[in-house]
Amino acid sequence: MKLKKSQTLKKKAAENKKKTERIISAMTPGFCVDFNPIDSSIYLAGTSECLIHKCSVSNSQNVLHTYKKHFCPVNHVEWSPFSPDVFLSCSSDWTIQLWKQDCSDPVMSFKSTQRTVSTVRWSPNSSTVFAAINGEMVEIWDLNLNIMLPTVVHRAAAAVTSLLFASGTDCVLVGDTEGEVTVYQLKNLGVGRDKKMESLEDIISFVVSR
Structure with missing residues (x-):
């Protein structure tokens, strides 16, 4: 009887441990979320545990895939508006990662x-352009011009809190801790240039094949 009772207690303890792990996982703070532009039932969630989870609204119990690269909290994730399989993430680990959803490792x-990279946003006007915020700095990247360094680096008057590309124009709106919104015009980045999905996909294919 004692042996049987001991086994039952161990089984219950294991079940309780699994339940506790599920509860802890469910309570993990999510820092950001973004829905896929083509399939609105699929979304990405960046967490304080340095992970990015791909999830489905129809399956709240399990994640579809987990992406592991960052080693600090994930501050922002965003799907590409041109290529629905591609997304960007940024983190307090100072990095920006570019992913394809069917790959466990970032492709770039x-x-x-x-500094902490707090926000990363795709341009709605060009498939190869995105912007990033770190402190007072605003960076504009154009992967067609350079995949190693940002094309434009601008220091704002105060710490930047938000950024938004203006659709259909060559302007970007920047909000800061002083409560001001500043509109910047992007020069030498033509609106609509390289707007097609293939431009981004070609760059990714080139990098992966090297």
């Missing part, structure tokens, strides 16, 4: 500063 990594 970017780092130009030793």
Whole structure:
């Protein structure tokens, strides 16, 4: 009887441990979320545990895939508006990662500063252009011009809190801790240039094949 009772207690303890792990996982703070532009039932969630989870609204119990590269909290994730299989992430580990959803590892990594990257946003006007925020710095990257360094680096008057590309124009709106919104015009980045999905996909294919 004692042996049987001991086994039952061990089984219950294991079940309780699994339940606790599920609860802890469910309570992990999510820092950001973004829905796929083509399939709105699929979304990405960046967490304080340095992970990115791909999830489905129809399956709340399990994640579809987990992406592991960052080693600090993931601050922002965003799907490409031109290529629904591609997304960007940024983190307090100073890096930006470019992913394809069917790959466990990022296909490209970017780092130009030793500061937390708080936001990364795709341009709605060009498939190869995105922007990043780190402190007072605003960076504009154009992968057609350079995959190692940002094309434009601008220091704002105060710490930047938000950024938005203006659709259909060559302007970007930047909000800061002083409560101001500043509109910048992007020069030498033609609106609509390389807008097609193939431009981004060609760059990714070239990098992966090297």
